Amino acid sequence: MAHREFKDRLYGEFARIGKAVASPQRLEFLDLLAQREWSVEELANETDQSIANASAHLKVLRTAQLVETRRDGSYIYYRLADQNVVRLWQAIRDIGQERLAEIDRIVDQFMAGRDDFQPVDAQTLLNRLHEDDVLLLDVRPKAEYDQGHLPGARSVPIDELESHLEELDPDREIIAYCRGPYCLFADEAVELLRQRGFQARRMADGLPDWRMAGLPVQREGVNE
Amino acid sequence: MAHREFKDRLYGEFARIGKAVASPQRLEFLDLLAQREWSVEELANETDQSIANASAHLKVLRTAQLVETRRDGSYIYYRLADQNVVRLWQAIRDIGQERLAEIDRIVDQFMAGRDDFQPVDAQTLLNRLHEDDVLLLDVRPKAEYDQGHLPGARSVPIDELESHLEELDPDREIIAYCRGPYCLFADEAVELLRQRGFQARRMADGLPDWRMAGLPVQREGVNE
DNA sequence: AGACTATTCAAAGGATCGTTTGAATACTGG
């Protein structure tokens, strides 16, 4: 085969990106980084690993150019380098969801009764946003809401949901969303809300998917 | 962090897909499998590796459910399991192209003068297909053409191009395409054609990208 | 059924990766 050196070097470079997504820890980072920027320490805490180890994984992601950094005060914040990285993570997620039976089993075990939550897809939801009968709840931590959220969504982090129940209009259907299709916050929110007599469902995906679909994202009152 | 077991198992599963794309050899396989189905032996020959080794890599791809097999006679043919696998490969390719400086360098070295070939993108080409002033040349091996090609394209494998030059209309602009943006066949075709006085350019991407864009693909005279 | 052959398996080596530990670095903020 001619041009072998060209191909070896070329595919070798692309494989650096493949290697970057070849670890559970790094994929979890990407999922989190799709929500907002995080410091090394925050990521280490959120994912239960040592700071040195988190730093090593981040280095791999940075070498493959999937993430970028900026310094603010004494913290270094990591963010995705590109919306294409979300595309990459979505492609992996979609293949896994569609083809890996083991993922079904895990979801059945830990997101029991998920189908009862009648997940709403983004497009359907967009159409209903103009009607005024639906209340959108962003149940992610506040820091993620602040970096961008669905238009008109209200931030009620899952931990604070119980103490804000009386502020919610019981006549409007509530749709909760969080980080993505495998984020448990929305499931927990729907479960709690239904127990207390609300009509509630979850959105199928999360904010990054909404954004990738080209739908409008709100941030500090300004539309993107 | 609660739900750690859920996340570990879930991201662990997704990482199997990541691991599958973490090797240059397997990425090259995916690029080839996006063109047509191949037997183990064909893939091993095309990529200059031993059959046992190719078989081992294919096993990884199959375990991650990126490829499927069928038997025909005494050969086992591997094919992509899903169009989503092309999406995955495209996402990796796009990130690499946009962000890895080393890839630029490799392309400059081995695809010298590429920009002179004035690559045409798919959408532009689609519009010109209806006019009759352009001749589309599929310079991939015949077997790949047979599994699907651009509407109206003529198959002239790069090895046979020289001996078919006199059959080509010198008054029509020729657009050559092959496997993808990093496939050298189209570059070689354009170079040869221009030397012989033809007006020639290459298409920027390959057939799989054309198909993924939702554009029509022809196969054995039937449109897809 | 038996010869043939494409593919897979098993074992073994060398290389690479993941994690931990403790120290070094680099920047901040006063």
Place this chain on the structure above:
DNA sequence: CCAGTATTCAAACGATCCTTTGAATAGTCT
């Protein structure tokens, strides 16, 4: 300039991955 701290580095270990080799398997075809 100095103290403090978030982050990175270096070394070392075990685990995993890649490749080769030779044998085993599982089908086909006569």
